[in-house]
């Protein structure tokens with residue numbers, strides 16, 4: 001992994017940092033990985049170790065389509081890919097650690113939780129509508145799965161494709177309103193969505 005991170009840095013001009021910002025430099029001898037990503041390192045290293053020198057370079061700093069081709073050819077590179085992406089993106093998802101599952105169950109209930117439901121009418125309207133639209137979109141997606149995107153609702157004859165489009169539009173509208181109303185960090189949402197999209201595209205390419 002050290003060699004991979006070094007390659008990412010050199011590819012991005014990291015070895016020139018001292019010329020642009022005198023007194024600053026990158027330590028190419030050691031790189032650190034956040035704690036929540038550390039469990040990926042050994043699997044990543046064994047995957048990378050099997051690559052030829054040429055494939056290693058392509059996998060680390062090459063074109064995305066070539067990286068996907070290598071991923072498909074050699075199945076044990078997923079952890080390496082996640083780590084390289086994480087390093088490249090500045091470890092943006094440190095908070096996506098596995099949930100700690102508590103040992104409580106119905107036989108040994110915990111103390112009653114002090115949470116209180118929200119009561120503000122406008123908050124409720126925003127979140128309630130988003131929940132409702134998500135449910136409607138789930139129904140449309142389910143119909144497309146069990147019947148087909150280009151089939152029609154038996155009674156109304158409405159195309160499933162059009163229903164799906166309508167419900168996606170409703171969800172998007174509600175999401176926009178919730179982001180605005182609760183002042184959610186839209187840049188963070190967009191960055192995470194883009195990263196998720198890249199991962200899913202690679203998954204789809206493995207079909």
Ligand SMILES: [Mg+2]
Nearest residue numbers: 133136167170
């Ligand atoms: Mg709707």
